Amino acid sequence: MTVVRGLREALVLFVIAVLVVAAAVALWVVVAGGDYTSRLGVALIVVGALFGVTGDLTLSRIGMLDARSAFGVPPEREEAGGGRVLTGVGIFLFVGLPLILAGVLLIT
Template identity: 65%
Template sequence: MTVVRGLREALVLIVIAVGLAALAAAIWLAAKGGDFTQRFGLLLMILGALLAVTGDLTLSRFGTMEARTIFGIPPEREDAGGGRVLTGVGIFLFVAAPLMAIGIWLAA
């Protein structure tokens, strides 16, 4: 059951990223002209890289790490993902890597 929830979460993230990239590429195309597929591929690669870096909660924990250390509060739990199933590795493997691969294929 967790596998299905994780794959569904990955599919939702991919659909959102593709929609955002298509919208941004359409705006870019309307503003500057050019080829839609190359711009769409470039934006997919950028979104894939952003998701690979920020897909985990590590960056959000980094801001509170010093204050927690000063006050002697233990670090945040690793499983406190707010109902998310995919970890950072899962987001990279199932969302960011396919987005970057499709982006490279479209931009070439």
């Protein structure tokens, strides 16, 4: 059951990312002109890479580590994901990597 929830979460994240990127690229093309497909491919690659790097909360946890240790509070636990099922690796594999591959296919 957890696998289905994780795949559903990945699908929702993927669809939302594609819709937001498509709208942003449409605005980009309206303002600056140019080819929609190649710009969509580049934007998907960039967003996929950002999902791969920032898919989990590691960067925000590193930023708060000094403040938490100054007050004697232990580091945040990985399980405190706010109801998320996918880990950072899962977000990279099931959201970021497909976005990058779709972007590469649109550019070529």
